[in-house]
Amino acid sequence: MNNVIQVDHLIKQYKKSQKAAVDDISFNVREGEFFAFLGPNGAGKTTTISILTTLLSKTNGTVSIAGYDLDKEAKKIRYNTGIIFQNPSLDLELTAEENIRLHVSIYGTYRFRPFYGMMPKAYKQRIEELAEIVGLQESLFKNLKTFSGGMKRKLEIIRSLMHNPKILFLDEPTQGLDAASRHSLWEYLNRVRTEENITIFLTTHYLEEAEGADRICIINNGKIAMSGTPGQLKERLIQKYMYVDATDQNTLKTELCRLGAAFMETGQGLKVAYKDKTPQKLLSGLDIPLTKLEIHQPSIEEAYLDLIKEGSVLS
């Protein structure tokens, strides 16, 4: 599969800042992929997406989107991308349909007409088709002031897809939405992705949202902390361990060495890492009676939080 997004050594340092917001990051996104850019607030996600969508200038590095160079062919990149911003960028004075009509006219997809009735049949069909996918067909001609946060997000999905983009950028699209709206938004996005066959680039600080992606890239303090498939990340992130102790700790250490188990002395006893599903095999190899046994299997969320915390301490 071809890379539709190629980022090499990207750096962004804001004018009034001493530290780079994005610090020499490189990654790629393949065609048709659902790629999640995961990180805590202030990690550099929005800065990165703003550069990729041509809204913000970069300090250094090279970026190619849909085969076009960001420095030389920004306009072509804009034609091939759709964006759902972190905060809705809708004109609340207009109706949902009027917002969409202005969008398609600006993108040159259809000629602008002052009234919906005067717009071409293809436009009407497309808008109805997408409104049906996200369940907004009843509200297309209503004023946006009456829309809930979830409805505005659905409208932004329709708007961003009207010009048939190859890549859809989503900057924390579920921010401010309740759990039900978040769930339905993802249902719609997955449906749209399947039906429209587009690449999705998502920034989020919700791990559960990123888990649905084909690949995840974790960014922290402007640097890429880890990347891979959700399964690979789980494997690398989650370290299973147990605390064990015995009256004769030296014998316990000797037995652990014999079994080839790595351990570390702590105030809570010996911290022993294990890789199997359960520590049963390791425990059955020990002859010495244990005075302490505490098994820890952190969730992916706990492991992610540990990684982020570790990153912030290191920086």
Place this chain on the structure above:
Amino acid sequence: MTLTLGREINALFAIASREIMRLIKSPGAMITNMIFPMFFLGIMGGSLSQNLGGNIGYNFLQFVMVGMIVFNMFMGATSGMTSLIAERDLNLTQELFVSPISRYTIILGKMIGTSFASLTSLIGVLLIALLMQIPLGGMQIVRLLLVIPVFCLVGASLGILFIGLVQDSKVAQMGALLICMPQMFLAGTIIPISNSTGIIAFLAKIMPLTYLTDLARGFFYWGKPEYHSVVIYNPAINIIASIAFFAFFTVMGTILFTRNERNK
């Protein structure tokens, strides 16, 4: 090439139409636009006419009416452009700036849209003129209406230059008043400036509203006996100055505004 130009024109038309659609949906804004000139022409113009305009050799209220038409178009368009800063704060401009069209198309579309919106204040001026029985002069007012787009576009271009220099929406709103109001007094909008000297005359010469007001009066009083009493410069000079101001403000303003948006 033709396809690209067609796309840009289509986008320009859409952006301008958006401003008009917004205005139509905001009757409050339309009424405010109409009331503002009523105060200036009705109260200030009326008072000045009664107390100072007795023996100047022409209808002073008619002189003020022409100035007020120019000023209202000019200021309406300047203020309209400064709303781009507030729209940026509301995340409305993001949608425009990620679109595949020229930054000049975005700015020009916004200029044309705000110019149309400022036309509502013209209704206010004409209404108060009729109420105060100020002679509109038949073809004189028609000639003036023909050059109205010039006043709007120069005002809008000044607005874009201003927001290219200012980043804060509150400063931008206040600033629009600050850059327009002194021009109203110094550029001959309501007070004749043919006898201005020194720094006052210098300031008048560097203000775009001076040339726009004089251009308007040149068209309005064309062929009339009072022409030489009210018009200062040759209309050709006024047209050249207006085009120069528009081109300079638009290019500089667009460069500064878009650079500020991207280079943070």
